[in-house]
Amino acid sequence: MKKIFVDGLTGTTGLVINERLSHYDEIEILQIDEHKKKDLEEKKKFLNAADIVFLCLPDQAAKESVALIDNPNTKVIDASTAHRTHKDWAYGIPELSEDHRKRIMTSNRVANPGCHASAFALAMYPLVKAGILGDDYPVTVHTLTGYSGGGKELIAKYEDSSEFNPYHQAPRHYGLGLNHKHLPEMKLHAGLSEEPLFNPIVGNFYKGLVATIPIKTSLMKIKKTGREIQQFLADYYKKSYFVRVNPYDSNDNLFDGGFDVTGSNDTNYCDLFVFGNDEKGTMVIMSRLDNLGKGASGAALQNMNIMLGLDEWTHLI
Structure with a gap:
């Protein structure tokens, strides 16, 4: 034992x-x-x-x-x-x-x-490794996460009535000095030569995280549509038990017309989604997980x- x-x-x-x-x-x-x-x-x-x-x-x-x-x-x-x-x-x-x-x-x-880095690397690493995106691609990533990601001190601010402030009700941007502690690992383990522009946001819900990465086909080293990117990721992770690549641009991925950031909670899964406009050559890759789980x-x-x-x-x- x-x-x-x-x-x-x-x-x-x-x-x-x-x-x-x-x-x-x-x-x-x-x-x-x-x-x-x-x-x-x-x-x-x-x-x-x-x-x-x-x-x-x-x-x-x-x-x-x-x-x-x-x-x-x-x-x-x-x-x-x-x-x-x-x-x-x-x-x-x-x-x-x-x-x-x-x-x-x-x-x-x-x-x-880290939770942000996990979601980011699982979306980005395969694309950089395959040469679809250059290691110098100008990456921007937005994350929305529940307040448990800030640990006991932030949890208290949201859950203790004496600490709660009305401004906690709305999503809040933070890390605006662009020096978040996850940046070094995000750069290294996604295979990038430069740090991404990282825009973290905390919301008034306990847990759940989604990283959203906008991509333009015109800036790719190997040009692919959003549908082709979804298929590439599905093939890449087909043997991975805890990474699920969801259907391209499907309304089944939405809840009441919007994206549910808490949809992977209480699991060890990372769920990947690709939404896009192939006509315009634009897409977003979304990577969702439970910040306290996966x-x-x-x-x-x-x-x-x-x-x-x-x-x-x-x-x-």
């Missing part, structure tokens, strides 16, 4: 991972005494006793925990941004390619991706399943 330790149980991701681990018969969950969790020697014992450690910590704390591990057999899945562009860490989106999957399978260090805890558990040699969908469906 494999031993699992979650370092950082107070945050949103850590709490969800710990709850979902309770459904596994194949593992033993190691739990540090609440009063000793800041004792580094005690923490070190747990980190080195585990077969797999989940780090659900701020970046600096995650680096400090990694430094405490001297057991060469301990594997780490880091949910922070600390190691997502580190060359020695596997990047935890197995669907991107067989090389990504094999590296996760054989690595002792896996960086769990965008966080679900992805972490999927990576754990792969690292342990389990079916990747174990306890995720």
